[in-house]
Amino acid sequence: MAHFISDDCLSCGSCAEACPVGAISEGDAHFVVDADACIDCGACEEACPVGAISAE
Ligand code: SF4
Numbered sequence: 290m291a292h293f294i295s296d297d298c299l300s301c302g303s304c305a306e307a308c309p310v311g312a313i314s315e316g317d318a319h320f321v322v323d324a325d326a327c328i329d330c331g332a333c334e335e336a337c338p339v340g341a342i343s344a345e
Pocket residue numbers: 292307308309310311312313322326327328329330331332333334
């Protein structure tokens with residue numbers, strides 16, 4: 290399990306700032322979650338203004 294960022298991402302960066310383990314970085318098309326680093330805390334999901342993040 291890990292959290293996942295959909296194509297709805299606007300690349301605002303809020304999730305990357307909220308992530309306690311630095312698992313989110315800017316990818317080619319939009320921000321992405323490193324599934325190996327994600328601890329499923331849910332902080333990014335709450336930080337996203339467009340609901341682009343959900344648990345896989
Ligand atoms: S669920 Fe938590 S650990 Fe995983 S990417 Fe989001 S903020 Fe980071």
